[in-house]
Amino acid sequence: MIDQLIDRIKKTEAPIVVGLDPMLDYIPEHILKKAFDEYGETPKGAAEAIWQYNKALVDAICDLVPAVKPQIAMYEQFGIEGLVAFDKTVKYCRQKGLIVIGDIKRGDIGSTSAAYATGHLGKVQIGSHSYAGFDEDFATVNPYLGSDGVKPFIDVCRQEKKGIFVLVKTSNPSSGEFQDRPVDGTPLYEVVGRKVAEWGEELMGSTYSYVGAVVGATYPEMGKVLRKIMPRTYILVPGYGAQGGKGKDLAVFFNKDGLGAIVNSSRGIIAAWKKDEYRDRFSPEAFADAARAAVLDMKEDINSAIL
């Protein structure tokens, strides 16, 4: 799957992943109204609005980018109905040829991590049959529990030819509270980064590993160090745009081959229609066209920094 991801990045010339992290206030009134008219102001109504919104966004951008990253929390907050919308979104994106990175940040002890890995990347055995649960292509994983929390994901990835991105240095302001603390003089994120590189050796694609890392765009200096520590690790870079990361900061996350990183933008793309830059050109009804324009602008910004 890492090879497929790289192929599609090359084909689209866009090392970009669109974060499908819908908030109700990103969704234009006409979609909300239709969904609420049909199902009421209920979780089912909200889930229907999210699904219709996602579907239009995906149709508008699926030829431009290699991948999408739905953030499961934004669906989980609506309970079961929200997760039904997540499931439909994952399936639809895969049908449209997009690679789906489930931003689930799961991580637990051995058998429990195995259950998460099964539910999101693998197949669960029921009697003599097996079934895929949420069936993403990649998942994000929290490393705090150590190797025996991560290895079950790697085992499932080996079986299913899927991949993970392990949290190393996250994009949020207080990520340094634990991640930057010096462990024998080395920041914890570097210790985790070395471990990710080591795990990655176990499951290599042709040039990069199936085991990737998450490193926030908001910390380019640390990205530079981590890029060197993990030369064959694909880096998923959140924090571009709304969180403050800029194209020129991103060059350090890439290798000399122009590969090695994929940059996420969520709000900056999917809620572009609400931003000053796009509001004059796009009506709320044209929210998906605004997202397409924002993807093209992001592509130019990033490629100008790395090419």
Add this chain to the structure above:
Amino acid sequence: MIDQLIDRIKKTEAPIVVGLDPMLDYIPEHILKKAFDEYGETPKGAAEAIWQYNKALVDAICDLVPAVKPQIAMYEQFGIEGLVAFDKTVKYCRQKGLIVIGDIKRGDIGSTSAAYATGHLGKVQIGSHSYAGFDEDFATVNPYLGSDGVKPFIDVCRQEKKGIFVLVKTSNPSSGEFQDRPVDGTPLYEVVGRKVAEWGEELMGSTYSYVGAVVGATYPEMGKVLRKIMPRTYILVPGYGAQGGKGKDLAVFFNKDGLGAIVNSSRGIIAAWKKDEYRDRFSPEAFADAARAAVLDMKEDINSAIL
């Protein structure tokens, strides 16, 4: 909610939480057969079996223990149908007067953590209505992303009078890989423990905080240190029984008031009917009675160590 938890611990004289972590091979044949006959060997069939199994277990133990801890991964692996069984289980346990600790180990950056907190402990706003998603009483939280990943949970806890348990030192063999690394000479789990105590000050019940900690029974020496660092923090202690923790190891997790800790057992209770100690006395059909006997034995083992 922490005060309610303590009240119920006192009433039941059992600082015990039963982990509702169903695996299909824990479930007796007669339940599986009935569910599969009705819905086939499908996720719906598996979910029905899990639900019937949980229901019988809960009926058998609800007067003996203050709380249950369903591990969401064990449900999530079956996709939507599994999560429907999780949701039904949570609701049923609460109806039966049990406090529900959702073992979800979520944690993300600010707005995303807020969505998880909303979905599991709070209420989501949809138009002019608000709805609870999964509606547990407590949730477990992963601290790797720092304060701005944890604080949104605390905010929701303040609003809803609910609580969290933050992972400090987990029970698994490789938990030391990152958690034990010395940060300026202090192990990371101590650094996290101090932070948990600090967060806890912000939201106190009458004697203990709404912000608890997870510390594995398998590391009693570390539990002793953490008990001192976090005197007003309730400690959720996994790893008793199947993972190797024993009653006599657990005294260090409690304060002199006989409170301050609640010990989890999952497999040791819910799959007691498969264990040598209980197999002779209980048929597979009497699995719930075996679970009840195992709770009583665990209660005696723990109380003999702490009283």
